[in-house]
Amino acid sequence: xxxxxxxxxxxxxxxxxxxxxxxxxxxxxxxxxxxxxxxxxxxxxxxxxxxxxxxxxxxxxxxxxxxxxxxxxxxxxxxxxxxxxxxxxxxxxxxxxxxxxxxxxxxxxxxxxxxxxxxxxxxxxxxxxxxxxxxxxxxxxxxxxxxxxxxxxxxxxxxxxxxxxxxxxxxxxxxxxxxxxxxxxxxxxxxxxxxxxxxxxxxxxxxxxxxxxxxxxxxxxxxxxxxxxxxxxxxxxxxxxxxxxxxxxxxxxxxxxxxxxxxxxxxxxxxxxxxxxxxxxxxxxxxxxxxxxxxxxxxxxxxxxxxxxxxxxxxxxxxxxxxxxxxxxxxxxxxxxxxxxxxxxxxxxxxxxxxxxxxxxxxxxxxxxxxxxxxxxxxxxxxxxxxxxxxxxxxxxxxxxxxxxxxxxxxxxxxxxxxxxxxxxxxxxxxxxxxxxxxxxxxxxxxxxxxxxxxxxxxxxxxxxxxxxxxxxxxxxxxxxxxxxxxxxxxxxxxxxxxxxxxxxxxxxxxxxxxxxxxxxxxxxxxxxxxxxxxxxxxxxxxxxxxxxxxxxxxxxxxxxxxxxxxxxxxxxxxxxxxxxxxxxxxxxxxxxxxxxxxxxxxxxxxxxxxxxxxxxxx
Amino acid sequence: xxxxxxxxxxxxxxxxxxxxxxxxxxxxxxxxxxxxxxxxxxxxxxxxxxxxxxxxxxxxxxxxxxxxxxxxxxxxxxxxxxxxxxxxxxxxxxxxxxxxxxxxxxxxxxxxxxxxxxxxxxxxxxxxxxxxxxxxxxxxxxxxxxxxxxxxxxxxxxxxxxx
Numbered sequence: 001x002x003x004x005x006x007x008x009x010x011x012x013x014x015x016x017x018x019x020x021x022x023x024x025x026x027x028x029x030x031x032x033x034x035x036x037x038x039x040x041x042x043x044x045x046x047x048x049x050x051x052x053x054x055x056x057x058x059x060x061x062x063x064x065x066x067x068x069x070x071x072x073x074x075x076x077x078x079x080x081x082x083x084x085x086x087x088x089x090x091x092x093x094x095x096x097x098x099x100x101x102x103x104x105x106x107x108x109x110x111x112x113x114x115x116x117x118x119x120x121x122x123x124x125x126x127x128x129x130x131x132x133x134x135x136x137x138x139x140x141x142x143x144x145x146x147x148x149x150x151x152x153x154x155x156x157x158x159x160x161x162x163x164x165x166x167x168x169x170x171x172x173x174x175x176x177x178x179x180x181x182x183x184x185x186x187x188x189x190x191x192x193x194x195x196x197x198x199x200x201x202x203x204x205x206x207x208x209x210x211x212x213x214x215x216x217x218x219x220x221x222x223x224x225x226x227x228x229x230x231x232x233x234x235x236x237x238x239x240x241x242x243x244x245x246x247x248x249x250x251x252x253x254x255x256x257x258x259x260x261x262x263x264x265x266x267x268x269x270x271x272x273x274x275x276x277x278x279x280x281x282x283x284x285x286x287x288x289x290x291x292x293x294x295x296x297x298x299x300x301x302x303x304x305x306x307x308x309x310x311x312x313x314x315x316x317x318x319x320x321x322x323x324x325x326x327x328x329x330x331x332x333x334x335x336x337x338x339x340x341x342x343x344x345x346x347x348x349x350x351x352x353x354x355x356x357x358x359x360x361x362x363x364x365x366x367x368x369x370x371x372x373x374x375x376x377x378x379x380x381x382x383x384x385x386x387x388x389x390x391x392x393x394x395x396x397x398x399x400x401x402x403x404x405x406x407x408x409x410x411x412x413x414x415x416x417x418x419x420x421x422x423x424x425x426x427x428x429x430x431x432x433x434x435x436x437x438x439x440x441x442x443x444x445x446x447x448x449x450x451x452x453x454x455x456x457x458x459x460x461x462x463x464x465x466x467x468x469x470x471x472x473x474x475x476x477x478x479x480x481x482x483x484x485x486x487x488x489x490x491x492x493x494x495x496x497x498x499x500x501x502x503x504x505x506x507x508x509x510x511x512x513x514x515x516x517x518x519x520x521x522x523x524x525x526x527x528x529x530x531x532x533x534x535x536x537x538x539x540x541x542x543x544x545x546x547x548x549x550x551x552x553x554x555x556x557x558x559x560x561x562x563x564x565x566x567x568x569x570x571x572x573x574x575x576x577x578x579x580x581x582x583x584x585x586x587x588x589x590x591x592x593x594x595x596x597x598x599x600x601x602x603x604x605x606x607x608x609x610x611x612x613x614x615x616x617x618x619x
Numbered sequence: 620x621x622x623x624x625x626x627x628x629x630x631x632x633x634x635x636x637x638x639x640x641x642x643x644x645x646x647x648x649x650x651x652x653x654x655x656x657x658x659x660x661x662x663x664x665x666x667x668x669x670x671x672x673x674x675x676x677x678x679x680x681x682x683x684x685x686x687x688x689x690x691x692x693x694x695x696x697x698x699x700x701x702x703x704x705x706x707x708x709x710x711x712x713x714x715x716x717x718x719x720x721x722x723x724x725x726x727x728x729x730x731x732x733x734x735x736x737x738x739x740x741x742x743x744x745x746x747x748x749x750x751x752x753x754x755x756x757x758x759x760x761x762x763x764x765x766x767x768x769x770x771x772x773x774x775x776x777x778x779x780x781x782x
Contacts, residue, residue: 039747039748039749040749040750040751040752040764042762043749043752043755043762043763043764044752044764076750076751076752077751079751079752220748221745221746222746223706223707223708223709223711223745223746224707224708224709224746224750225746226746226748226749226750229748261654261691262691262744262745262747262748263748299650299651300650300651300654301689302650302653302654302689302690302691302692303689303690303691303692303745304688304689304690305745316650317647318646318647319645319646319647319648319649319650319651319685320649320681320685321684321685321688322688322689337647378709378750380708380709380712380750380751380753381708381709381712381713381753382712382713386709386750386751386753387751418708421708452708452709454708454709454712455712456712460712468708468711469708472745478688
């Protein structure tokens with residue numbers, strides 16, 4: 001247990017000690033080697049890198065050097081990432097066997113290890129993190145501590161203003177003034193729907209009940225989104241602190257966080273954060289003698305996308321099948337165990353402490369008129385800089401994809417970007433310059449969603465993409481209501497037929513009609529938004545649907561059933577490689593003569609395309 | 620996860636009791652308990668379901684309903700090596716479908732099945748959040764990023780050659 005005074009002392013002392021993490025001209029003889037321990041880098045052996053550094057430092061008796069695990073730096077494509085502070089030198093794609101060289105050259109001799117420096121998209125070698133185009137347009141609020149502190153060390157969190165917002169709230173603010181501040185900041189739900197956070201808090205506060213709950217939705221099921229995971233892995237205490245502030249504001253003394261079991265590192269670090277906060281007396285009874293009680297519990301999900309829907313999530317916490325409830329009553333009035341419950345998403349909570357400390361005015365000065373603050377996007381797919389980016393609302397998609405993301409690899413062309421995952425829609429070239437906020441994305445047929453942003457180049461078939469998303473919703477539909485359970489299945493059947501070349505005239509219109517019915521008649525958000533990928537691909541790529549149906553042609557070459565392979569006689573040299581490798585003996589031809597594919601026998605496996613050294617096989 | 624413990628769970632009742640006794644007899648603990656059972660045995664054996672049913676006073680039918688609702692719970696043992704290929708959007712866009720096809724071809728099973736010798740099982744999984752490394756697949760707890768058909772072949776060759 002620590003008193004408030006003791007915590008303040010930790011903050012002051014630790015802050016001095018850790019100044020070199022954020023200040024390149026810090027007055028210190030120490031060096032900190034930061035090794036990314038987010039999921040991406042952990043999968044490429046960053047724990048081994050950390051171990052090697054520590055071993056070498058011990059063997060060589062090097063002093064004044066510390067090796068620290070941190071959360072995600074964001075640029076996952078260049079992982080595993082190692083950063084050396086205070087000079088802020090950035091090493092990319094480090095292997096465990098590189099540690100020795102980094103220690104000898106960089107730490108002991110003060111030279112850079114040139115070959116491990118990161119190359120920017122324009123091939124310029126970059127020494128420091130901030131020089132990278134990837135970071136130039138970013139503004140980190142929710143991810144502020146990710147990549148700066150050791151997420152498993154509560155003292156490091158405290159050093160960077162940790163639990164200071166809680167102190168301010170408990171000693172200087174009333175619950176109403178907390179809610180006023182959150183409302184005035186303009187913060188909206190980052191889970192996707194964008195409901196004003198302050199309003200949600202005030203509804204829960206106003207609800208009558210002897211017991212209230214605060215819940216954190218960390219069931220990040222949207223494929224391609226991993227910002228919530230990164231926040232929990234990189235800065236778990238900021239979510240603990242924000243949930244406590246929410247508890248104080250709405251009058252709850254118990255919180256639950258519902259995390260996907262597929263995120264073991266996030267679960268472990270969050271549990272550690274809870275234990276550490278309890279150990280310091282920050283969580284528990286009569287916190288800092290203010291009379292405020294609060295405790296937290298982790299609940300694991302078990303692999304059901306629909307549990308990201310707030311009422312399904314509550315069902316799941318209660319130990320049942322995660323099927324959504326009918327609304328109203330809303331959770332603010334009748335939520336967990338029938339009691340008034342506040343549910344917010346991880347990223348929403350991650351903004352709270354900063355709003356309390358810096359004020360509503362500061363936060364609302366960032367962003368657009370109706371969407372304030374920043375949004376974290378998980379940038380993925382066919383883009384050079386894959387990773388996590390946090391940008392002010394109002395930047396354009398072009399800036400994200402081309403300036404931050406570094407454009408499309410392999411000399412290909414941008415075709416579309418998908419936001420909002422299986423609930424969202426695609427954005428095409430013509431809308432690249434739309435400033436991103438909740439309203440603008442909706443007006444172009446997509447949605448903010450939780451922040452997955454998948455970029456696709458011109459090798460992607462949009463009909464196949466719609467089919468992919470529908471396959472997902474069919475699997476994940478909970479089965480409670482008919483429009484979603486059967487409707488999405490029918491959509492998938494139709495899309496499958498079209499991609500197999502069995503589409504008929506009028507199919508597109510049928511798809512559109514069914515989509516509208518599913519949107520109107522489904523019980524929860526999953527069903528209501530499931531048709532979005534179909535509608536938006538039809539809106540922007542109707543010609544591709546029609547090509548599939550009328551001409552039995554897939555211009556991207558992704559729909560295998562529509563592929564017709566033939567050998568270009570101009571390019572074929574008659575080497576026979578394709579013939580020897582064809583698994584069904586569909587290719588005939590004499591040596592040094594043009595070969596021919598028998599379309600009856602061909603199974604379109606594509607082996608010959610990969611084998612032909614002269615690129616003579618065309619689809 | 621050690622999948623060799625799942626032979627009908629005989630003699631494992633003490634572990635089952637240990638798991639149960641760490642939870643209060645509240646119905647809302649069902650999913651927590653199932654997660655632990657799945658983790659330990661590699662599936663949820665019928666005997667475990669019975670024990671949970673008695674402990675929490677929840678009918679077997681309801682427990683079955685919960686198990687079959689959530690993708691993480693299985694009623695059959697997984698293979699010694701559980702191969703999971705990510706079909707999240709980021710991986711899909713980067714061609715994970717081809718890797719899944721190759722896995723099916725090599726193992727002679729489809730998603731959700733286990734090979735006859737119990738050595739391999741295959742799953743097409745949803746996003747595991749390692750999108751920076753797309754496409755990815757996992758074998759038990761190990762993640763293989765920036766995967767190709769060739770890389771999958773190498774990994775499978777290694778496990779297949781094992782006795």
